[in-house]
Amino acid sequence: MGIIKCIGILTSGGDAPGMNAAIRAVTRAAIYNGLRVKGIYRGYKGLVTNEIVEFKSQNVSNIIQLGGTILKTARCKEFTTPEGRKLAYENMKAQEIDALVVIGGDGSLTGARIFAQEFDVPCIGLPGTIDNDLFGTDTTIGYDTALNTILDAVDKIRDTATSHERLFFVEVMGRDAGFLALNGAIAAGAEAAIIPEFSTEVDQLEEFIKNGFRKSKNSSIVLVAESELTGGAMHYAERVKNEYPGYDVRVTILGHLQRGGSPTAHDRILASRLGCAAVDAIMEDQRNVMIGVENNEIVYVPFSKAIKNDKPINRDLVNVLRELSI
Numbered sequence: 001m002g003i004i005k006c007i008g009i010l011t012s013g014g015d016a017p018g019m020n021a022a023i024r025a026v027t028r029a030a031i032y033n034g035l036r037v038k039g040i041y042r043g044y045k046g047l048v049t050n051e052i053v054e055f056k057s058q059n060v061s062n063i064i065q066l067g068g069t070i071l072k073t074a075r076c077k078e079f080t081t082p083e084g085r086k087l088a089y090e091n092m093k094a095q096e097i098d099a100l101v102v103i104g105g106d107g108s109l110t111g112a113r114i115f116a117q118e119f120d121v122p123c124i125g126l127p128g129t130i131d132n133d134l135f136g137t138d139t140t141i142g143y144d145t146a147l148n149t150i151l152d153a154v155d156k157i158r159d160t161a162t163s164h165e166r167l168f169f170v171e172v173m174g175r176d177a178g179f180l181a182l183n184g185a186i187a188a189g190a191e192a193a194i195i196p197e198f199s200t201e202v203d204q205l206e207e208f209i210k211n212g213f214r215k216s217k218n219s220s221i222v223l224v225a226e227s228e229l230t231g232g233a234m235h236y237a238e239r240v241k242n243e244y245p246g247y248d249v250r251v252t253i254l255g256h257l258q259r260g261g262s263p264t265a266h267d268r269i270l271a272s273r274l275g276c277a278a279v280d281a282i283m284e285d286q287r288n289v290m291i292g293v294e295n296n297e298i299v300y301v302p303f304s305k306a307i308k309n310d311k312p313i314n315r316d317l318v319n320v321l322r323e324l325s326i
């Protein structure tokens with residue numbers, strides 16, 4: 001591939017607050033460095049159907065504070081086929097796009113990796129997902145905002161849980177990762193978290209009830225990560241009804257409200273740093289890496305590592321939650 005003159009940018013998969021801040025950062029950093037930018041609509045779908053528009057600095061004005069993504073996002077089945085990706089490549093060439101910045105989660109970066117292997121196209125990934133499940137970055141764009149949304153909701157649930165002396169199971173997102181549930185539980189002062197990372201190790205419900213759960217309290221909140229591995233909040237509520245009938249149990253599923261809202265300062269700063277770093281990486285001739293932040297430093301993480309789906313949960317946090325919920 002020759003000199004890079006034009007960058008294409010897209011958001012793909014599940015949306016996350018802060019994606020707009022990332023779009024803004026990539027666009028402005030590219031223009032600042034003398035490159036052209038094209039916005040690709042609806043993720044890989046727009047690449048396949050040629051929904052591509054030239055972006056100027058003004059196209060990204062007044063968006064840093066907005067949740068969602070101005071480029072829209074979609075899931076694109078066609079891109080998972082060689083024919084679909086060939087079409088995407090042909091459109092890219094016709095649009096004179098020399099490199100791609102893909103903002104998305106595990107699936108989107110997997111798509112970028114495969115695309116980059118098939119065609120000689122530098123692809124840079126930015127971790128955009130509320131789940132925080134990408135290896136090689138301390139946090140992902142959207143995670144902090146979602147965590148704060150959970151906190152806000154659980155604080156409100158606590159008022160009613162306490163008044164009625166109830167046990168609440170609050171289901172949060174996470175897709176096979178317990179970061180939102182565990183850190184949400186610590187931040188909200190909840191009694192326990194049920195997370196997929198431990199679902200094959202122990203019976204988490206039995207464990208916290210046996211450990212004297214709720215000894216000195218009349219209300220309790222347990223955060224449950226939505227996952228096939230945990231079975232979700234309804235599953236645990238049913239179990240308590242059957243196995244520990246003394247509890248007055250309720251379930252709240254937070255659902256998609258966790259995806260929305262104005263991004264926190266943390267997510268805006270993260271997205272801005274990552275966006276600038278993506279343009280730097282392209283100009284340094286880096287390719288096929290995700291940009292992350294580890295220990296406050298920008299790092300380049302090969303796609304193969306980032307998407308391996310084994311970002312470990314910090315076990316110290318489990319102890320913190322346990323110690324503080326007595």
Ligand code: ADP
Pocket residue numbers: 012013014044074075076077079080081104105106107108109110111112114129
């Ligand atoms: P996320 O990026 O949030 O994990 P998805 O898993 O839905 O979201 O992936 C988003 C899109 O990425 C998919 O709709 C598809 O177009 C593309 N993609 C995901 N996995 C692959 C794959 N194995 N090969 C090619 N494209 C993929």
